[in-house]
Structure formats: C-alpha cells, structure tokens
Amino acid sequence: MSNIQADVSPGDDFPLHHAVFSGDTKLVxxxxxxxxxxxxDVHGNTPLHLAVMLGHKECIMLLLSRGAPVKVKNNTGWTPLAEALSYGDRKIIGMLLRKLKQQSRELLDQRRPALIQxxxxxxxxxxxxKWDFHSWVPLVSRILPSDLCKIHKKxxxxxxxxxLVDFNDMRWERGDITFVFNGKASPHNALTxxxxKLKVYQRIRYEETDQEVEEEIDIxxxxxxxxxQMSTKNITFSRTQSGWLFREDKTENIGEYAAEFFNINGLVLESKKRREHLSQEDIQKNKAMVENLTKGSWDNKEFSRRSSLPPPESPTVLWEEYISAPIGNVPCIGRPHLSKESQKNFKATIAMSKDFPMTVDVLLDVLEVIAPFKQFQKLRDFMENKLPPGFPVKLELPVFPTVTAKVTxxxxxxxxxxxxxxxxIPSTYLEDPTRFPDL
Structure with missing residues (x-):
C-alpha cells in the first residue's frame, strides 16, 4: 500500500483519476x-470518463473488468458511452455498450425479488x-394508431x-396479440x-445477439x-376551464368515473446533442433518413458497417491544469465538442378521479415490474407528491407540433x-422464434 501512495502526488484527492489520466496501467x-x-472528480468525471476521453484502452478494460459504472453522467450530462461515441473507436464503443447492457440486467436481477413481491x-x-394519437392534420390522423389494451393481473x-401487431410503410397491422409476464419464471423465460390468430408464441429474448449489438453500434x-431529461422541478397544476361565456372548472366522466381536469404548467424537455463525430455526409444522410421515415420508406440495409474514426489529437493539457480548472470550464481532453442545447415547453392536461378504485401506488408498483428504468424513483416521487388528489385517469401530451398522445x-x-x-400458453400453440423479429 505504501508503494502505491508513493507514486501519488501529495494532496491529490483523485489518485485513480490521476493514474488513468497519465495512462499508467500498472498503477491503475x-x-x-x-x-x-x-x-x-471536480468536473463530475469518473475514471472511466477520463479513460474513454483519452482513448486509453487498457485502462478502460481494467476499469470495466472491475465493474466501473457505465450509466453515470458528468457535470455536463454526458456518460462514458457518449464520450466513446465522440472519440469514435468502434472497439471501445462495443465494450462500453455491452457492459452497459450487462450492468442493467444485473441491476434488474438484484431488484427483481422485491419487485415481484x-x-x-x-x-x-x-x-x-386506451391509448391513441390524434392530429388536427387530416392525413396524419388517418395513419395514427389507437388501441384498447386489456390487462389482467393475478x-x-x-x-x-x-x-396492434406491427407498423410498416406508415400502416398499422391489426391482429390479436397477447403479452404474458410470469414473475416466478426465470428472467430468460419471464416474458412471452x-x-x-396464427396460434404461435415467442419468448422475448433476455439478451441481444452479437449481430443486434453490432447493428446498434452502427446506428x-x-x-x-x-x-x-424532462424537468419536474417547476411543474404546477391549474384547473382547466370550460365554457364560452361562463367559464367554470372542467369536470366530466371518464368511463364511469367523475374526473377533474388540470393543466400541467412548466413541463419542459431539456435536450442536448453533439455531432463532432459526424461528417457532413453523415448529417445529410441522417436528414434524408428522417424524411424517409416520415414517408414510411426507410430501409436500414443501405448502411454498411461503420469504421472507427481517426483518434482526436492528443491533448496538451496537464493533469494539474485539468484538475485545478474552474468548475464549469473544464479543459477539452477529447474531441472538441460540437454541441447544441434546446428547451421545449409542453402543454399537457391531466384528469384526476377520486372515484377510481386503483391508487397511484398500485399503478407504480405494476409499472416498475413491467417497465423498470433508472429514473423510476423520480417518477414515483413526482406522482406521489406533486399530482393533484385522485388517480390520473386521462393524460393528453403533445409529442410533435401536430400530434398529441392520449392515455385513458x-x-x-x-x-x-x-x-x-x-x-x-395454450397447448395448441406452437413456438415460432421468428414471428416477431424485433423482440
């Protein structure tokens, strides 16, 4: 232990960061x-952040082998995977993406017993x-989906x-589909x-294939x-008004439940994007891809395997300059950022019913089992502490300038x-692992 400390400069609060920064794999x-x-560190970077930004592959492998977290953000909101995409080395990106998926599965497996209980x-x-999308544009409304989901829990x-079965060429394929989650089954067999109509079933894969991971890397x-991120700090609720001459608080029945309507104010989506790793050709192709997607004519087969980018120039910044730099003014030690930030305000409405038999707590417990994600605790805190009294029986939220999503x-x-x-699974059904290729 004394030999390790001897290699660390006095007063250094981040010896591992320092070793990674220097590329000293033996010390790391x-x-x-x-x-x-x-x-x-003072800039919010973990040792893995620094290793990725500097392209120190051996340090990256050492850190990942010991379980360094991949899904953690620095002070500017970026993860090591985001920095790997900026650096542009395909092997590094693959290592981080696979480790991220592994860590996500392990976290879910740890929480699974409590969720099932x-x-x-x-x-x-x-x-x-019932959920549906609607638009004031007639042509768009014709192709937007709607569905009545029936959920049983035992x-x-x-x-x-x-x-709803599938979506191709801007047309929704109708059918008769059932998803079954079995909490007592192993994770590999929990979801079917x-x-x-075809009387077939397919187990939903617990892990992606190597081919799927490689395709995700390409994308x-x-x-x-x-x-x-959707900020909930400044959200407030105000009663929705109805009537032309005599305005009054809006109330109506949702199904058989009396509900009060509220406007959701201060709903802001904060987004950032970077594209220093993209060429002008990439940007033009992406623009064309988005345009084709809106027409339902995009074919991802036109893309070939993506090669690694030439590494960025080696930084001239010394460790002492990096670690002593003012917070919020971190020196660039990777590829110089080409970034853009934006905020989008959403106008949404929610209907709350005190008559609905289910409580918010029960809804959250069910959702967390079938759709767990890292920010779930934030959602739970928001719904338990900020929502008006009652149960949210209806929510309308714009997702595009002309399209509104509605859940009832x-x-x-x-x-x-x-x-x-x-x-x-009925005994007459046959297993078909290719029926739903995207699952």
Whole structure:
C-alpha cells in the first residue's frame, strides 16, 4: 500500500483519476482494488470518463473488468458511452455498450425479488387502458394508431391483450396479440408474446445477439449523441376551464368515473446533442433518413458497417491544469465538442378521479415490474407528491407540433376469480422464434 501512495502526488484527492489520466496501467491495476470506481472528480468525471476521453484502452478494460459504472453522467450530462461515441473507436464503443447492457440486467436481477413481491402483495385485477394519437392534420390522423389494451393481473403474473401487431410503410397491422409476464419464471423465460390468430408464441429474448449489438453500434456511431431529461422541478397544476361565456372548472366522466381536469404548467424537455463525430455526409444522410421515415420508406440495409474514426489529437493539457480548472470550464481532453442545447415547453392536461378504485401506488408498483428504468424513483416521487388528489385517469401530451398522445384508464375492477389459464400458453400453440423479429 505504501508503494502505491508513493507514486501519488501529495494532496491529490483523485489518485485513480490521476493514474488513468497519465495512462499508467500498472498503477491503475493496483488502485482499482482499493478505490471507488464511481468516484467523480471536480468536473463530475469518473475514471472511466477520463479513460474513454483519452482513448486509453487498457485502462478502460481494467476499469470495466472491475465493474466501473457505465450509466453515470458528468457535470455536463454526458456518460462514458457518449464520450466513446465522440472519440469514435468502434472497439471501445462495443465494450462500453455491452457492459452497459450487462450492468442493467444485473441491476434488474438484484431488484427483481422485491419487485415481484410488491406485485404479489397487490390484489388481483382487470384493467382497460386506451391509448391513441390524434392530429388536427387530416392525413396524419388517418395513419395514427389507437388501441384498447386489456390487462389482467393475478399473483406475480400480468397479461396484456392488444390489437396492434406491427407498423410498416406508415400502416398499422391489426391482429390479436397477447403479452404474458410470469414473475416466478426465470428472467430468460419471464416474458412471452402470442399471436392468437396464427396460434404461435415467442419468448422475448433476455439478451441481444452479437449481430443486434453490432447493428446498434452502427446506428449510434452515425447518429447525434443525445441527452434529454424532462424537468419536474417547476411543474404546477391549474384547473382547466370550460365554457364560452361562463367559464367554470372542467369536470366530466371518464368511463364511469367523475374526473377533474388540470393543466400541467412548466413541463419542459431539456435536450442536448453533439455531432463532432459526424461528417457532413453523415448529417445529410441522417436528414434524408428522417424524411424517409416520415414517408414510411426507410430501409436500414443501405448502411454498411461503420469504421472507427481517426483518434482526436492528443491533448496538451496537464493533469494539474485539468484538475485545478474552474468548475464549469473544464479543459477539452477529447474531441472538441460540437454541441447544441434546446428547451421545449409542453402543454399537457391531466384528469384526476377520486372515484377510481386503483391508487397511484398500485399503478407504480405494476409499472416498475413491467417497465423498470433508472429514473423510476423520480417518477414515483413526482406522482406521489406533486399530482393533484385522485388517480390520473386521462393524460393528453403533445409529442410533435401536430400530434398529441392520449392515455385513458377506461375501466378497473378488483378480481379474485381469474383463471390460471389466462397466464399460460395454450397447448395448441406452437413456438415460432421468428414471428416477431424485433423482440
């Protein structure tokens, strides 16, 4: 231990960062055994951030082998994966993307028993949820989808029935599809999708194939580096008014439930994007791709494998200059950023009902099981502490300037007579692992 400290300059609060910055792999291999790999320096960078920005592959491999976190942001909101995309080395990007997926699965596996127990503790129920998109543009409205989802829950099992199957060439394929989540099954067999017309089923893969990961790398390397968050700090609610001459608070029945309508104020999407890793040809292709997507004619087969970029120039910044730089004015040690920030204000409405039998807590427990994500605790805090009284039976939120998304809880009832057969694969169904190629 004394030999390690002897190589560290006096007063250095970030010895591992310093070793990574210097590319001293021998010292890094010693320090990672006794230091917190998630520690952030004054600029919010972890050792992995620095290793990626500087292209120190051996340091990256050492850090990842010891479980250095990939999904952590620095003071400017960027993760090591974002910095890897900027640096442009395909091998480094692949290492970080695979480790990110592994860490996400491991985190979910750790939380899985508690989530399943929470689901077990909830009473069994049947729920109807309608969602649709609508637009004031007639042609657009004709191609936008809508669906009534029927959800059954028993014990640790959830069944969701939907009529939307696929989306190709701006047309929605209708069908009869069922998703079944079995909380008691292993993660590899927990989620199954059934085509009830063809009488086939497919297990949804727990892990992506190497081919899928390589294709994801291609997409990431030729796309803008994005970071976005919906800020809830300044959100307030005000009663929605109705009537032309005599204005009054808007109330109406949603299904059989009386609801009060509120405007959601201060809903702001903050987004940043970087494109220093893209050529002008890339930017033009991306623009064309977006235009073709809106016409339903994009074919991703036109893209070949993406090669690594030439590395950025080696930085001339010394460690002492980097670590002593004022916060918010960090020296560039990778590829110089080409970035743009934007804010978008959303006008949304929400209908709250005190008559709805389900509580917000129950809804959140169900959602966290079937759609867990890192920011879920923020969503839970917001819905439990900021929403007006009642249950959110309807939400309308603009997603594009001309398109609004609407989610409505139409019907709910507690049930204690649900059959186990609802949550099992019929014996007459055959397994077809290719029925849903994107799952």
């Amino acid at each position: 291999s010693q320090l990672i055994r006794v230091h917190d790999l998630a520690q952030k 929470a689901l077990e503790d909830i009473g069994d129920f049947y729920l109807e949820l 014990g640790s099992c959830i069944r969701l029935d939907t009529t 999708v059934m085509d009830n 990431l390397m030729r796309s803008d580096i994005m970071a976005a 809880f139409c019907f709910f009832e507690w049930r204690d007579d649900l059959s186990d057969e609802l949550f099992s």
